Amino acid sequence: MAVSSLVTRYASLVTGHIRYNFPPLRSIKESYVSDLSSVTAVLEEPARGGRAPVVNDLTIHVATVNGSGSQSSNSVLMRSIFQMGVPVSGKNMFPSNIAGLPTWFTIRANKDGWTARKREVDVMVCMNAQTAKEDVEALDPGALCIYDAPLNCKAIRNDIVFFEVPFAKLAGELTPDSRLRKLLTNMIYVGIIAELIGIDREEINGALNKQFKGKTKAIEPNVQAIDKGMEFARSSLPSQNRWRIERMNKTAGKIIIDGNAAAAIGAMFGGVTVVTWYPITPSSSLCESLIDYLKQHRIEKDGKATFAVVQAEDELAAVGMVLGAGWAGARSMTSTAGPGISLMAEFIGLGYFAEIPGVIWDIQRVGPSTGLPTRTAQGDVNQVALLSHGDTQHIVLIPSSVSECFDFASEALDLAEQFQTPIFVLSDLDLGMNNWMSDPFVYPEKPITRGKVLTKEKLTELNGKWGRYADVDGDGIPWRTLPGTDHPFASYFTRGSGHDTQARYSEKPEDYKALVDRLKKKYETAKQYVPKPAVDIRDGAKIGFIAYGTTDFALEEARHQLLSERSIETSYFRLRALPFTEELRDFVATHDRVYVVEQNRDGQMGDLIRLELGEDQRKIRKVLHYIGLPCDARFITNEVLRMEA
Amino acid sequence: MDSVLKTGTAEAPKENRIGLKSSDYQGGKSTLCAGCGHDAISNQIVRAFYEMSIKPESVAKFSGIGCSSKTPAYFMQRSHGFNTVHGRMPAVATGAMLANHRLMGIGVSGDGDTASIGLGQFMHMVRRNIPMIYIIENNGVYGLTKGQFSATADEGSKLKTGVVNDLHPMDLCALAVQLGCGFVARGFAGDPKQMINILKASIAHDGMAVIDVISPCVTFNNHEGSTKGYQYSKDHQELLHQIGFVQSYEQIEVDYEPGTVKEVEMHDGSKILLKKLEEDYDASSPIEALKRLHRAEEEGQMLTGLVHLNPQKKSFISLLNVTDDVLATLPLERTRPPKEALAKIMKDLM
Ligand SMILES: Cc1ncc(C[n+]2csc(CCOP(=O)(O)OP(=O)(O)O)c2C)c(N)n1
Ligand code: SF4
Numbered sequence: 001m002a003v004s005s006l007v008t009r010y011a012s013l014v015t016g017h018i019r020y021n022f023p024p025l026r027s028i029k030e031s032y033v034s035d036l037s038s039v040t041a042v043l044e045e046p047a048r049g050g051r052a053p054v055v056n057d058l059t060i061h062v063a064t065v066n067g068s069g070s071q072s073s074n075s076v077l078m079r080s081i082f083q084m085g086v087p088v089s090g091k092n093m094f095p096s097n098i099a100g101l102p103t104w105f106t107i108r109a110n111k112d113g114w115t116a117r118k119r120e121v122d123v124m125v126c127m128n129a130q131t132a133k134e135d136v137e138a139l140d141p142g143a144l145c146i147y148d149a150p151l152n153c154k155a156i157r158n159d160i161v162f163f164e165v166p167f168a169k170l171a172g173e174l175t176p177d178s179r180l181r182k183l184l185t186n187m188i189y190v191g192i193i194a195e196l197i198g199i200d201r202e203e204i205n206g207a208l209n210k211q212f213k214g215k216t217k218a219i220e221p222n223v224q225a226i227d228k229g230m231e232f233a234r235s236s237l238p239s240q241n242r243w244r245i246e247r248m249n250k251t252a253g254k255i256i257i258d259g260n261a262a263a264a265i266g267a268m269f270g271g272v273t274v275v276t277w278y279p280i281t282p283s284s285s286l287c288e289s290l291i292d293y294l295k296q297h298r299i300e301k302d303g304k305a306t307f308a309v310v311q312a313e314d315e316l317a318a319v320g321m322v323l324g325a326g327w328a329g330a331r332s333m334t335s336t337a338g339p340g341i342s343l344m345a346e347f348i349g350l351g352y353f354a355e356i357p358g359v360i361w362d363i364q365r366v367g368p369s370t371g372l373p374t375r376t377a378q379g380d381v382n383q384v385a386l387l388s389h390g391d392t393q394h395i396v397l398i399p400s401s402v403s404e405c406f407d408f409a410s411e412a413l414d415l416a417e418q419f420q421t422p423i424f425v426l427s428d429l430d431l432g433m434n435n436w437m438s439d440p441f442v443y444p445e446k447p448i449t450r451g452k453v454l455t456k457e458k459l460t461e462l463n464g465k466w467g468r469y470a471d472v473d474g475d476g477i478p479w480r481t482l483p484g485t486d487h488p489f490a491s492y493f494t495r496g497s498g499h500d501t502q503a504r505y506s507e508k509p510e511d512y513k514a515l516v517d518r519l520k521k522k523y524e525t526a527k528q529y530v531p532k533p534a535v536d537i538r539d540g541a542k543i544g545f546i547a548y549g550t551t552d553f554a555l556e557e558a559r560h561q562l563l564s565e566r567s568i569e570t571s572y573f574r575l576r577a578l579p580f581t582e583e584l585r586d587f588v589a590t591h592d593r594v595y596v597v598e599q600n601r602d603g604q605m606g607d608l609i610r611l612e613l614g615e616d617q618r619k620i621r622k623v624l625h626y627i628g629l630p631c632d633a634r635f636i637t638n639e640v641l642r643m644e645a
Numbered sequence: 646m647d648s649v650l651k652t653g654t655a656e657a658p659k660e661n662r663i664g665l666k667s668s669d670y671q672g673g674k675s676t677l678c679a680g681c682g683h684d685a686i687s688n689q690i691v692r693a694f695y696e697m698s699i700k701p702e703s704v705a706k707f708s709g710i711g712c713s714s715k716t717p718a719y720f721m722q723r724s725h726g727f728n729t730v731h732g733r734m735p736a737v738a739t740g741a742m743l744a745n746h747r748l749m750g751i752g753v754s755g756d757g758d759t760a761s762i763g764l765g766q767f768m769h770m771v772r773r774n775i776p777m778i779y780i781i782e783n784n785g786v787y788g789l790t791k792g793q794f795s796a797t798a799d800e801g802s803k804l805k806t807g808v809v810n811d812l813h814p815m816d817l818c819a820l821a822v823q824l825g826c827g828f829v830a831r832g833f834a835g836d837p838k839q840m841i842n843i844l845k846a847s848i849a850h851d852g853m854a855v856i857d858v859i860s861p862c863v864t865f866n867n868h869e870g871s872t873k874g875y876q877y878s879k880d881h882q883e884l885l886h887q888i889g890f891v892q893s894y895e896q897i898e899v900d901y902e903p904g905t906v907k908e909v910e911m912h913d914g915s916k917i918l919l920k921k922l923e924e925d926y927d928a929s930s931p932i933e934a935l936k937r938l939h940r941a942e943e944e945g946q947m948l949t950g951l952v953h954l955n956p957q958k959k960s961f962i963s964l965l966n967v968t969d970d971v972l973a974t975l976p977l978e979r980t981r982p983p984k985e986a987l988a989k990i991m992k993d994l995m
């Protein structure tokens with residue numbers, strides 16, 4: 001099949017299933033497997049071992065109804081595996097809905113630490129009548145399917161191992177309370193899986209304790225439900241020895257957290273003082289956790305807060321408040337997603353042109369427009385890099401992990417004040433809302449950067465002679481004063497219209513040009529201060545990868561696949577910020593072909609990279625994953641092999 | 646009493662109580678059309694802050710976009726100023742006031758800036774009761790874009806081109822009252838005596854003070870058929886009361902006939918005096934205010950005065966319970982929790 005027709009077919013399949021509200025797993029899988037497997041035979045996952053159980057390498061996929069309370073059961077299951085010492089990740093695939101629509105939760109446990117999304121499901125738990133058929137049809141032959149008896153999944157196909165469970169009956173034996181019964185039903189499957197794959201009872205208890213914050217009253221019924229599930233599995237289900245979880249020690253001392261909470265903690269320790277927000281998935285939980293943490297740690301003895309949080313009337317107001325606060329000297333931030341970024345465009349231009357600090361987190365979701373509000377993407381790259389009219393360029397930090405969310409939260413506040421400009425932090429739904437394992441965050445020892453601020457004393461030394469927009473240091477960064485500075489020459493007038501070095505209104509050609517040229521110089525200076533890329537160059541590697549953000553997880557696994565399955569050695573340049581730094585050119589120069597892997601349709605970062613490269617841009621190839629689900633390793637491997645062929 | 650009502654203070658001294666001259670409150674040279682109402686308001690702002698002895702360095706000026714929004718550059722040069730984007734001054738000012746609640750904020754906007762593009766932000770700012778002064782220099786048109794009707798243009802009002810406005814006008818005072826604003830006034834750029842006292846009272850108010858000032862645009866809306874020009878406004882101005890203002894340090898004994906003057910004591914100890922004219926207007930009642938504004942509209946009156954006053958309303962800053970020190974300049978020890986705090990958070994996540 002010609003590459004172009006393959007791509008179109010692939011694309012049409014994908015758009016095809018987007019017409020459904022919630023794509024059944026099967027159509028997504030088919031679009032990869034059936035199309036791409038015809039290209040090369042190596043695309044199949046290495047065959048699953050014969051008799052010997054697969055230890056500490058499995059994916060559990062749970063299908064439930066949104067609002068049924070399965071969240072805590074899934075967390076308990078994931079955490080128990082984590083406490084067994086096995087690296088694990090948990091991804092929630094949820095609808096934009098409060099109750100009633102289908103939702104899925106995927107737990108991937110992997111002894112080697114590969115915790116990106118994986119397409120193949122080993123153990124499926126079917127609890128939702130709406131999706132049971134599609135869920136079962138999407139499974140690979142040989143998978144294990146545990147299902148709620150009335151769904152009668154076993155009738156759907158015969159190459160799957162089916163375990164039928166009368167959940168209603170079991171739950172009925174636990175409590176007469178119908179509401180509680182619903183919640184406990186979910187805990188029963190935790191007990192069943194635990195028994196089947198060998199999770200220690202004691203670790204489940206630990207996980208329950210954590211989940212319900214040690215509240216005995218809440219824990220008690222759940223313990224019974226888990227017992228019920230385990231007991232049922234022992235007495236009424238055949239045992240299975242295909243997938244096992246065995247104790248190992250790769251998680252000791254690690255934490256589990258989502259990127260939004262990590263960012264919140266980072267911002268709090270980064271000394272944020274003014275926070276504004278307008279609710280939007282998938283960013284709301286960032287400011288919501290921040291509010292919780294601030295209330296716990298930033299209320300002083302007299303009961304007063306060292307912060308102010310405002311739930312604004314919209315994102316326009318949110319970013320306006322951030323800039324107002326930044327102008328007055330506060331470390332300020334807001335958090336939003338694509339639609340909010342679109343609204344902020346005019347203000348961001350003001351922040352850039354009038355040189356006002358502020359931090360904007362963009363937890364990307366699928367666009368354009370409302371798009372798929374609860375699915376993940378990296379489609380806001382162009383938008384944040386160049387937001388607003390006129391010539392604008394922004395500093396963008398791109399975390400790839402929860403620990404970078406933590407670090408970049410304060411880094412962004414520092415850079416905002418250092419460069420007196422809006423700073424974007426580009427995260428996404430996968431990183432922001434899903435659970436990731438991490439080393440504990442390191443307490444920031446270095447003092448915060450407050451940038452070039454002239455105090456009353458400094459002004460006195462200068463005899464009051466200064467120019468707000470004068471480049472006295474040659475780095476493009478001017479000095480500023482804060483309103484309220486008690487000196488007769490402290491004030492200046494801030495405006496988004498043309499201005500000279502003394503902040504006076506000006507439409508003179510030379511003043512305008514000098515101003516925008518200096519802003520460009522400032523952006524150049526930023527190259528020395530933004531986080532450097534993480535570069536891994538392998539001897540003899542002809543292929544280089546460039547990726548950023550959450551693509552990292554799948555990419556590292558894909559490199560491993562390419563090396564272990566095809567002996568293809570690859571280098572990797574993980575971009576962590578804009579503007580690009582000098583390392584980018586060097587990396588591309590030393591490789592024959594460079595695959596830019598990202599999660600959007602147009603290869604937005606790939607284009608920005610091409611623009612940066614000149615001659616070498618012909619080396620750039622794009623691997624694009626844009627179906628709303630996190631990128632997986634096999635996809636990247638297959639795409640690279642296809643293009644290498 | 647009369648002198649109080651006229652100027653608000655006894656003879657204004659050459660230097661104010663903090664040793665500054667009136668010239669210390671001047672701004673850059675105005676670039677507005679000669680005779681523009683906005684300049685007349687700037688003059689009264691300079692005078693009010695000077696006479697109230699407010700340190701210019703403690704003031705932050707804000708505006709949106711429009712002729713009116715340019716004026717912060719034309720008064721109080723020694724104060725920081727911020728000419729933001731069209732209709733979005735409320736958000737910027739809110740952020741700045743949170744960052745430094747010791748700033749005395751004054752915002753200047755236009756009827757286009759506030760009643761159209763910025764209506765949402767304006768309403769939310771009023772609702773939050775951000776403690777600052779918000780002046781709308783209301784001329785019924787968009788001056789800066791050359792005279793299109795704004796949302797405050799009166800029904801039947803005519804542009805120079807002959808175009809007649811047949812939409813209902815928006816009354817920003819009524820809106821502010823409805824949203825719970827504790828200080829709502831309407832002034833007229835052509836009545837400096839009233840304006841100065843409204844401004845002084847607004848400086849003394851702890852909370853948001855909304856002042857809608859009819860401010861004729863001499864270039865685009867001051868002709869026969871316009872309802873916001875000088876002559877029309879003079880002819881239709883209706884005073885709710887006479888306003889006087891007495892600063893806390895002024896030991897002025899004002900004698901007046903019992904029942905003719907209402908005294909309202911402000912947080913800083915100053916007093917607002919409202920002298921009864923023909924009608925007995927109760928500025929403390931929002932319902933009365935709305936009724937009276939409605940009647941004024943029906944009768945074609947340009948009603949001016951202190952429409953509503955409630956000095957007790959809690960400001961957003963006090964509701965947020967932020968520390969008395971300025972957030973913007975808190976030292977790191979107070980904004981970065983200790984090592985143990987992070988250790989505990991990490992432990993909870995293990
Ligand atoms: C987003 C945006 N849209 C439109 C404009 C153009 N514009 C500038 S001032 C103005 C109206 C100003 O009217 P008003 O606030 O009443 O001020 P006035 O000039 O009458 O004092 C408009 C529409 C703009 N600056 N920004
Ligand atoms: S156009 Fe109107 S509002 Fe603008 S400066 Fe001239 S008179 Fe004033």
Ligand SMILES: [Mg+2]
Pocket residue numbers: 711755756757782783784785786787788795
């Ligand atoms: Mg106007």
